[in-house]
Amino acid sequence: MKPRTVSMYRRGFDFETTMWLFTRLSALIMYLLALIGIVGAFIMGARTQMNLADIIRWTFMPNPSHVLNTNVPDLAPWSTVFWKLMGSAFVFFAAAHGLHGLLSVIEDYLSHPGIRLALRILGVVILLLMSGIGIYMIWTS
Amino acid sequence: MQVTIKVFRYNPEKDKKPGYKTYKLDAIETDRVLDLLEKVKGYQDGTLSFRRSCAHGICGSDAMRINGFNRLACKTLVRDTGAKITVEPILGLKVIKDLIVDMEPFFENFRSVMPYFVNDEPEPAQERYQSPAERERFDDTTKCILCACCTTSYPSFWANDKYLGPAAIVTAHRFIFDSRDRAAAERLKILNDVFGIHRCHTIFNCTLACPREIQVTKAIGEVKMALVTGKLD
Missing domain, CATH: 3.10.20.30 (Beta-grasp domain)
Structure with a gap:
């Protein structure tokens, strides 16, 4: 029996579905980023030279300034472009994922298309502002 | 007592x-x-x-x-x-x-997902055949009795009765996954609306409320996947 499928054009794939998919994928991406972060922490010597709070701090925001008070002897090799990109990706995906989730719940209570559009524009502005400031701090600290 | x-x-x-x-x-x-x-x-x-x-x-x-x-x-x-x-x-x-x-908003949402069989292909000499496996695919969602227990247990519907609600989505599921039906694309397009399937936040109230024990949240999840992948089997 031939598999039944519907093309993207016929079924529609608009903003709502795109953002639904983005929310799921961004969560998976953040799991992956956290996994890379925690592996990095253990390579750094977390098992003997960090407490749990520092491991978590590094996992979710891999910036050497967050783990200055640990017993890791040399943090310089961990201040690289790779880890800055990791931190930037975390900031962007966390802000976008969280903000979209919040807007989704608020939108349950809004039916006027104009107000919904205004809220979405405000959301994009907040996202750019929040992630922009965060990423700027990562690259200049 | x-x-x-x-x-x-x-x-x-x-x-x-x-x-x-x-x-x-x-x-x-x-x-x-x-x-x-x-x-x-x-x-x-x-x-x-x-x-x-x-x-x-x-x-x-x-x-x-x-x-x-x-x-x-x-x-x-x-x-x-x-x-x-x-x-x-x-x-x-x-x-x-x-x-x-007043059940009208509920039934209006129900009617909007085309709750009827659509097939414009020439009628076969006998009935339109369907294998037991194809029938099984949507068996659970045929059990809906439109009592509105699921839809009215859902906070998104309390907030806004334009939200289609679980019962309408369950009905859409019943036809979308029916191998004899030919209007899945139209139904998916309707569910893709601002007040369609994405207002479901997967909180399982609907599944707990259903007196027919339909796995409502599972059915909604299957429709979401059909919307993303286009696969109807």
Whole structure:
């Protein structure tokens, strides 16, 4: 029996579905980023030279300034472009994922298309502002 | 045993605001909440209004909030509720009188997903064949009785009755995954609306509320996947 499928054009794939998919994928991406972060922490010597709070701090925001008070002897090799990109990706995906989730719940209570559009524009502005400031701090600290 | 039943009362033609009235009556553990309401209406207060029809969990007309949960009064036994029972109308729909609500917004949403078989291909000599496996694919969602227990348990629907709601999505599921139907694309497009399937936040209220034990959240998840992948098998 031939598999039944519907093309993207016929079924529609608009903003709502795109953002639904983005929310799921961004969560998976953040799991992956956290996994890379925690592996990095253990390579750094977390098992003997960090407490749990520092491991978590590094996992979710891999910036050497967050783990200055640990017993890791040399943090310089961990201040690289790779880890800055990791931190930037975390900031962007966390802000976008969280903000979209919040807007989704608020939108349950809004039916006027104009107000919904205004809220979405405000959301994009907040996202750019929040992630922009965060990423700027990562690259200049 | 003696049972105390507290019932939501509101007659918009007489009452300024809604209230509750408490009735005491004798019951046995295997009495249903519908039996208690019938006793109240028959012997204590003839002004009490509620919907009922088959009284056997098939017609779906006596959906109400019983001790805070959406239930069918004809399927809820006193032994499960205890001796103190509070009965209220289902939420998110305008109260017409007492436990009777205006179901029109619910049925409007139901009608919007094309709840009927569509196939414009030439009719075969005999019936349109379907294998047991193809029939099994949507078996669960054929059980819906449109009682509105699921839709009115959902906060998005309380906030905005434009939200299609689980019952409409379950109905869409029943046809989208039917191998004989040819309007899956149109239904998916309708569900892709701002007030469509993405207002579902997967909180499982609908599954818990369904008196027919349909796996509503699972069905909604399958429709979401069909929307993303385009696969209907």
